[in-house]
Amino acid sequence: xxxxxxxxxxxNLDEDWEDFIKEEGLIDYNKxxxxxxxxxxxxxxxxxxxxxxxxxxxxxxxxxxxxIN
Amino acid sequence: xxDEYKEKLDSLPxxxxxxxxxxxxxxxxxxxxxxxxxxCLLMALIGPGILVMIADNDAGxxxxxxxxxxxxxxxxxxxxxxxxxxxxYIVQEMTVRLGAVTHRGHAxxxxxxxxxxxxxxxxxxxxxxxxxxxxxxxxxITIGMRVFGVPPLISSISAVIIIASIQLFLRYWAWEWIxxxxxxxxxxxxxxxxxxxxxxxxxxxxSFGTWHIPGGVSSLFIYVVLANLGTTIAPWMLFxxxxxxxxxxxxxxxxxxxxxxxxxxxxxxxxxxxxIILITAGTVYGFTKTPNLDIQTILSAISxxxxxxxxxxxxxxxxxxxxxxxxAISASxxxxxxxxxxxxxxxxxxxxxxxxxxxxxxxxxxIAGGIVLIPNAPLGFLNLTVQVxxxxxxxxxxxxxxxxxxxxxxxxxxVNKPWQNIxxxxxxxxxxxxxxxYGLTVVFPHLLG
Numbered sequence: 001x002x003x004x005x006x007x008x009x010x011x012n013l014d015e016d017w018e019d020f021i022k023e024e025g026l027i028d029y030n031k032x033x034x035x036x037x038x039x040x041x042x043x044x045x046x047x048x049x050x051x052x053x054x055x056x057x058x059x060x061x062x063x064x065x066x067x068i069n
Numbered sequence: 070x071x072d073e074y075k076e077k078l079d080s081l082p083x084x085x086x087x088x089x090x091x092x093x094x095x096x097x098x099x100x101x102x103x104x105x106x107x108x109c110l111l112m113a114l115i116g117p118g119i120l121v122m123i124a125d126n127d128a129g130x131x132x133x134x135x136x137x138x139x140x141x142x143x144x145x146x147x148x149x150x151x152x153x154x155x156x157x158y159i160v161q162e163m164t165v166r167l168g169a170v171t172h173r174g175h176a177x178x179x180x181x182x183x184x185x186x187x188x189x190x191x192x193x194x195x196x197x198x199x200x201x202x203x204x205x206x207x208x209x210i211t212i213g214m215r216v217f218g219v220p221p222l223i224s225s226i227s228a229v230i231i232i233a234s235i236q237l238f239l240r241y242w243a244w245e246w247i248x249x250x251x252x253x254x255x256x257x258x259x260x261x262x263x264x265x266x267x268x269x270x271x272x273x274x275x276s277f278g279t280w281h282i283p284g285g286v287s288s289l290f291i292y293v294v295l296a297n298l299g300t301t302i303a304p305w306m307l308f309x310x311x312x313x314x315x316x317x318x319x320x321x322x323x324x325x326x327x328x329x330x331x332x333x334x335x336x337x338x339x340x341x342x343x344x345i346i347l348i349t350a351g352t353v354y355g356f357t358k359t360p361n362l363d364i365q366t367i368l369s370a371i372s373x374x375x376x377x378x379x380x381x382x383x384x385x386x387x388x389x390x391x392x393x394x395x396x397a398i399s400a401s402x403x404x405x406x407x408x409x410x411x412x413x414x415x416x417x418x419x420x421x422x423x424x425x426x427x428x429x430x431x432x433x434x435x436i437a438g439g440i441v442l443i444p445n446a447p448l449g450f451l452n453l454t455v456q457v458x459x460x461x462x463x464x465x466x467x468x469x470x471x472x473x474x475x476x477x478x479x480x481x482x483x484v485n486k487p488w489q490n491i492x493x494x495x496x497x498x499x500x501x502x503x504x505x506x507y508g509l510t511v512v513f514p515h516l517l518g
Contacts, residue, residue: 024089034171034479036181037182046472061461063512
């Protein structure tokens with residue numbers, strides 16, 4: 001505790017306020033624009049793989065559920 | 070807090086005022102040095118990681134671990150659960166970085182980065198899986214409370230009121246600490262291990278040296294592995310932790326603490342999972358070979374071998390697991406809907422001001438709480454559907470996570486390192502292979518004998 005007190009900076013929030021708001025991104029929090037990604041290269045392959053995977057799994061699920069019923 | 074700080078905070082827009090107040094405390098703590106101050110800062114920053122991991126040991130998870138121990142004993146699944154620790158950590162740690170860097174939830178990132186189709190696909194899957202998972206939480210709550218003589222009607226209504234109140238009337242800081250306090254009861258399973266009759270710790274240690282699949286690969290074995298994997302990494306967990314990190318206001322400076330938080334959570338999750346497997350392996354394993362062991366049979370066996378007090382504590386753990394998961398899952402539904410539709414989305418919002426945000430979570434609680442009360446509802450079929458939806462959705466959710474974490478445009482220097490990509494792709498690959506194998510055993514039931 002003694003060590004803490006010795007190492008504590010004096011905080012002047014008037015000076016510190018702008019830095020705090022900026023660092024935390026409080027005003028623009030969640031307002032920075034995100035653009036739609038360009039789907040090309042390996043990302044495009046990943047999306048095709050995902051489509052095929054979903055299709056196969058849906059077919060398996062339909063067969064599985066039809067057997068239950 | 071000093072008056073001057075309060076005046077400055079009052080000057081901020083109302084929707085970010087509460088988060089700013091919490092973050093100001095962190096900012097002031099960060100100015101201090103020394104071990105005690107560092108510990109205080111860590112305590113203030115932990116939360117989402119521990120919460121998501123403990124909530125992951127939900128009622129469905131407790132039932133899965135209990136069935137695992139009952140059917141397979143300790144031979145394969147104790148070492149398997151140790152492997153689940155890095156698996157859970159590697160997957161969830163990515164959400165910490167993504168949330169802290171982008172200040173956006175997973176649903177919002179998919180929607181904005183990959184378009185409306187994939188955004189809607191993810192949102193619909195998540196909401197369906199969340200509602201179905203909530204039903205399993207309410208099954209756990211009502212079964213657990215029945216042990217204490219509470220009828221399902223009372224326990225279901227009480228659970229809806231308690232969980233909705235926590236979400237509606239507590240602001241983020243209080244919501245997180247109340248949730249963590251409830252989550253602490255998840256550890257109730259750990260001391261029970263020491264009262265398991267004839268539990269040989271030597272045999273537990275030997276399971277690591279003689280790791281093998283008991284009875285070889287069968288469709289039941291694949292099903293149980295998938296069920297355990299499905300309770301360790303689930304789609305709602307990705308969405309929940311990232312949104313929670315964003316709502317808490319973590320920034321890139323807090324990533325290290327967020328990682329530590331996630332690691333601690335993973336350790337707790339695995340300890341509890343192993344404890345449940347040990348309890349049921351010691352009390353039920355060998356008792357019966359039926360794969361469709363229900364939780365009532367397991368509770369009866371625990372009562373028979375360990376006494377009624379142990380059975381009640383196990384039931385209490387089941388209730389707690391259901392409540393904490395319902396808190397997390399309903400919050401994840403609200404956050405995801407808010408992120409997708411651009412509504413104000415923060416637990417810091419007062420109920421009237423943020424009614425749009427809270428509504429999806431509350432409705433999902435009402436649906437789940439109501440369905441478990443329907444006489445002869447096909448709860449087993451619903452449980453199976455939860456697993457099917459989660460199974461299909463998890464590789465998709467993981468793929469979006471990996472695409473985002475490798476996107477230098479949004480992640481900058483916090484992009485995935487090669488070892489993180491190798492580990493994550495291995496996990497996705499294993500998940501997809503197991504999904505296909507299970508799918509094949511459903512289509513061709515005699516494939517593996």
